[in-house]
Each structure stands twice: as C-alpha cells, then as structure tokens.
Amino acid sequence: MICWRLLCVLLVLSSIHADPDTVESKVDPIITCYVSTWATYRPVGGKFDFSNVVPSLCSHLVYAFVGINPEDSSIKVLDPWNDLEDNGGKGAFQKYIQLRNVNKKLKVSLAVGGWNEGSANYSVMAASPVRRKTFISSAVKMLREHGFDGLDLDWEYPTKRGGNAADRENFVLLVKELRQAFDNESHSSGRRWLLTSAIGASPDVIRSAYDLRSLSQHLDYLHIMSYDYHGAWEPVAGVNAPLRGQSDEDELSVEKTLELLLSSGAKKEKLLLGLPFYGHTFIASNVNEKPKLGSMTLKEGFSGPFTKEKGFMGYNEICAELERNASYWSISWDERSSTHYAVRDTHLISYDDPKSIERKVRFGMKKNIAGMMVWSLDTDDFLGDCEKTTGYSKFPLLRTINKAVTAALQEREHELAKNKKDHVKKNNSSRYTSLGYFVFIGIMTLLTIF
Template identity: 45%
Template sequence: ETVEDHEQAVVCYVATWAVYRPSRGRFSLDDVDPLLCTHLVYSFLGMDNKTYTLMPLDYEYDVNKGGFEKAIGLKKVNPRLKVTVAVGGWTEGSEKYSRMASSPKLRKTFIDSAAAFLRKNNFDGLDLDWEYPANRGGKPEDKENFVHLLREMKEAFQPYQWILTAAVGAGSSTIDTAYDIPKMSEYLDLIHMMGYDYHGKWDQETGHNAPLYARIDESPVQQTLNVNFSVHYYLSQGAPPEKFVLGLGLYGRTFLLTNSSNPGIGAPARKSAFAGPYTREDGFLGYNEICEKLLTEKWSLAWQAAHQAPYMFKDNMWVSFDDVNSLGLKVAFAQRLGLAGVMVWSMDTDDFSGQCGNRYPLLNSINRNLALHAKSRFQERVSTTRPTMRPITQTSKQSTPWPSVRPSSPSSLWPSISDNLLFFFIIISDRLL
C-alpha cells in the first residue's frame, strides 16, 4: 500500500545531512519513495542570528548541488505530494528565535524572507521547528509571541495557499511553558507532535525511546513520559484531532549497561552509550542499523508489554526502538483518536535500501495499517447502510497479546470474523499472568 490507499497524512521528514553518511547509510533525495508520503519536509533551514532571515544550513548541498530542486522534483512521481521546508531543529537552539519573535519588526523580516524563499524555490509551505519557545534560553513571553508569529505568518501565507505547520515537544513541562494550544491551533494547518526521545542515555538508566503506554511501576513523573499521555494532554488542552499528527521515531536509543546481568527496563546505565556505523551519533541507532545488527549479530530481542514496544540487548549494549509491530499499534492508536495522521523522523533511517528485506519496511507498514483502517471504516459505512434480516449468531474469538511480537502483523486479526474479542492477559508490571 501507498498513500494512494488511504486519506491520512503521512508526513516524512528528511535529514538532508544523511547524504554524508558512509556506505549503506548514505541517503540522498534520489532514495526517497514519494508514494509513501503525503508531505515531505526538507530538514533543515536556519535563521541568520544577525539579519533574522531564512538561510540554508548547507549551501553547497541545498543550492549548488540542487537539493531544493530535487526535493520539488519528487512531485513528478507523486503530484499530490506536498513538499515543505523545516526551519530550526535542535542544534539551531531557541534563543535567537525568542529574540525574533519578541519584536514585530523582526517577525516581519523573518516572515518576508520566508515568503521570498518559498516563492523562489516553489516549496508548498514551511514547518516551524523552534525547539522550544520559553525553553533552552528562551523567555516566558515566547508562549504568547509564538502565537503572534504564527498569526502573522499565516496571514502572509494565505494568498499563496502555503501550508504552515509546526513540530512540537511531547513533554508536559514543555507543553505548558511553550504553547498556547487553542490559539496556535487556529493558525497551523498541522501540528506535528514529536512522540519520541522520552528516554535516552541522559537518564543513566535504560528506558524506551517511545513508550505507547506507561508501566504501573513507574513514578508519577515517569508515567507522563509516553505517547498516550502526551497525545491526550494536547487534546485535553484544545488541540483539534483533525489537525494533530502523531510523530513516530524510525530509530532507537542506545545505552551501555553498568551490569550486563541486569538487562531490563530501568537498569542502571552509563553516561555515554554507543553509536552506529552510519549515523555515528552516540546514543542513537537508525532502524537500518538496528535491523542489520539483528540479522548479523546475536542479540536478544524482548517485548515490553506495557510500553507495547521492543528492545534488544547484547553483552552490555542495550537498545530501545520501534519496529513494524509497535508502529502498527501506534498507528491504530492514532486512528482510534481520529488524528490527522502520523509523521516520521526520519525516513533516511528506515531500511530504505532493503538491506534486511524489502525497502522501507517501516513506512510501508505504516501505510499498510492506515489503508487497513480505511478499508475497515469503509466496510462499517457499507454495513450500516445495508440492513440485514438474518438471525445473528454470536461468536467469540480468543486472542493473546503476544502475537504482536511475532513476525506477522497485528493487522492479521480481522474484526469481521467475531462479535466478541477476548484479550488475555492482565498486565501487571513487566509480567504476564
């Protein structure tokens, strides 16, 4: 299945620096499959801290080697693809964006430069990735000024029908300080929640990069660090589900255990972790690196039942990540809540070249699950408009939760064959009883 088989958003960020990765990790825009995404987000542009205008962060690749032009050219394969550009990112910081947003004059300078850039390069819109208002050197008034920036930017974009989106943090403290959710929702076309980086080497204990749900043995604070809490928190604060996009991480977080005989969740870990051969970032492994390790090395693979996500370990190395099964559960979660769709950070760390099997296993699985949901919704609509006179014979089907860790997809469980689904077992901590 592709994006043509459903009507949900699949927003694909591309880390353009992936072109500098070695060997099988090198990813260029030629490797993009445009039929797997509804939106492609070219990441990143920056802002000049003196002129407060938009600027390429890699002029050689973006301009001289035609990066912008190649991105727009992907629309020839998928004419419905929207190609936007992201401004900001973690390394750009927050302080200079705080200064810009605090001044009506500087906001206009920034917006004018953004509009000129979009016109010149034929992008469909802009994604603001300010990480984060009122944090990391920002000021408390950033929360209000961010809304001013969005409102003025939307007004400037409307004549051209450009898309305006934002990538937003998932932690409740960030949400509270950075975002006036009802007001910013008025001006944004889509809100991309970064539903990952809940845990990492900075915790000095093992944790999952993107837990779907909390464990009952976690502390009250830790129980807020999961996708379920973050999404419901945004919705409870006024985020419209039809504009809300759940971010999925196509990568894992790595740890080094202090004691290899204790490889569970919450085990003590060192300050530093380990890097992969392609992404070469301490504490980080792309899914393409993870699947190669699982194929070629002897790792133990485990499933955290409460988090509904996998992790793996070997000697003192430990990795939490998402796979086809856990992403399928997250997609189903997004669909149950009526969200606009999902986004991925980032498609260059999927197994894009098919080293472990088929190309883009994660993005293909995401689209397959979205298409399955679309088909089931269609079947529901058909069944409600077609009355039946036959007597109903009630059947039951029993299911255990562990098929989600088998190679087959959870989507193999078809609701049409049963009236009642009995789901075993009750989860208490990390054990199944």
C-alpha cells in the first residue's frame, strides 16, 4: 500500500512539469483604405465614388474628410452637396456606409482634418477644455446621426504648421477624452466606436508631436503616413516612400520611421503601415540632362490628367502613361529604396507598384504590426486600365496588399505552430526527465524503508 501511494504521488509531481507553455496567437491583420472623396469630381477615367469600391478588399474604410469650425471647434461637413442627402445632395456618407451590406465585417470611419485643414484650428481646440468638449460632443452627434463606425483624427500636425509645443500634451488629452466619450456611448448603445489617428512619418514630427506611449493606450490604431519623404518641393529628384534611406544614417525611410515609432513607445499591435497609391514627379533643371534619382530639379513637377496636381500622379495615371507611351519611357529599379522610377526626356516619376508594395507589406508584417493602411483607393488602377502590365483586372496595388498580407499571416501562423510544437516537445522531454528523477528518488526511498 505504501509503494502504491508513493508511486501515485510521483506521477502527480511529474505531470506538473508536463504542462506546455502557452503560445499567444496573433490577431488578423488590418487593411484600412482611405478614400479622398473629392475624387468624385475628377474627369471621366479618374472619377471615383462608392460604386468603384470592392468592399471585400478592405477591413476598414475611412471617409476623408470633414473639418472643424474655427468659431467654436465643432465638427463641420466640408462638402454638404457631396456628403449629405439634404437639398438634393449626393448622400455619399450613406452610400459608403451601405457598403457594409456587401462586406458585413467592414467598418466605415469618418476622418476629420487633412493637410488642407492645417494645424492652427486644431491646436486652439485641443488647448481649451471647453472647445475639446464641443468638438467631442459634435463628433459623437455626427457619428451617431450618420451611422459611422468610428472617428479618425488627421491633425497635420501637432506642434507644426501653426501649432505650438503644448499640442503634444493636449493631443493626448483630446484622445483620452474622446475615448471616454466613445466608451460612454458604447455603454448606452452597445456599439463600440473605433478611435484612430493618422500620424506623420518624419523624425522631426514624430519626436515633437506625439507621446506615443500614451496615445497607444487610447487609440485603436495609429495610421503611419509613411510617404511624402521626398517630392518636387525639394531641389533634387527623390523617392516618395523609400523602404530604406540613401544611407544607413538617413532617417527618411519606412524602415527608420517604424524603428523610431517602436522605440518611442508605440505598440506594434496598434500600428498600420501607410502605403501610397501614387508617385511624385520631377523636372530636371538642366534641359540637357536625362535625370536620375539625386539629379537637380525644378521645384515644380508635372501633373497627371485626372488628379491635375503638379508634382503628383496617381498610380492609375502612372501605369496608364507608361503602358500607353512605353517606347518613350525608360524604367529603372532602385534596390536600396525598393522603388521604381521612370524617365522621359527631362521628366522623372518615382512611384510604388506591385513589386515595391509587396516588399513593404512583408517588411511591416515581419515586425508583427497590425496591418496596412493605404492612401488612397481612388488612385489605384480601379478601372483595370493597366491589366496588361499588372496582371490584375482592377485594384492591382490593393490586391497585392491582400495577397502579401495573407502570405505573411500564413508564415506567421506556421511559425507560431512550429514554436508551439517545439515547446511541447521540450516540455515532454522535461517531463520524462523529471519522471525519471522522481522514480529514482522513490526507489531509493523504498529501499531505505525496506
């Protein structure tokens, strides 16, 4: 009887060491798609509205933009005729929201701010408890009234462009109070609103504008605007969104931005890497020179037929031009930045295409960030004009992101499964070692007894 009881105790003790370590599983990545809603006014071929969206390709849509009233800091609609149904308006708010009927998991948020809104009015709002309260209550009212799933803050940028040093702290107060108001709304309605923010990518903005550790506590996601590192505003031809900089010391790159954000306290599970569906254009200052990256340029690029903005071309404009006039353009690949650039006479375009987009996606996913963000749907090849070049009938860049994210997720899950298997194997080995040890002690004890 003594032997039997002792052996039972030994088996129980050894089983304690056999519990495998738990391995945390990763959440599905996010693909957030901004829509610049003024694209509805572009000419035929570039005109974009809700009917062009493929809802299954995005987990989140962000409707850009609404603004704020400088008088009291309440939220205001910037384009009533396009956004609302009142007075014969187009009702784009509701039409984008109704895309949830096609993709039941789709979330549609409303973005407030943007480059054209500037920073000064947002700085004034964030500095005043009264104005913050007005802004927040008007935001709650607008989301509730129209049925949006959340609010995206696109303040460009705290402490910059007419802001002041106090913006950094005040932005945290604003986000914290918004989160509390949204949580209160959730308790009463049972519906949780998303709270996100677009954040600048330059080291100067990141260090000055954002208390990332605090913001990460209250925001659902931070949308990294990891593009516009270089453009026609500079005197040399550069890359819009280089994966890596011109040298190891160059901080203007996707790689360095992500490193800085993570080292500054941003939570990786809250970060979305921004991917540009456009390129920047340049004109060489020397008319006798065929430009390349680094060439001296005029501070004014050329424009595309739809976006009509000097220094800027949507990917849909770029791929169509390169396909239509292929014999006039020479296309090169810059390995360091992982970017293509095209040259014709004195003109140069630096741009992202499926190859460069895939590299950035895989880079970001290996950092275990939450997912990707795109600016913006309306400049992808949404009509499929470049199918011959891209191999996709519509949305080649967005489909590349979906494909690359899925592949990266599968690799991540495979690695998790492998790690779990290794943990189990290791613990099984430990269990048998422990069992052998306890059996040995038990036998020696029995021999002592008898």
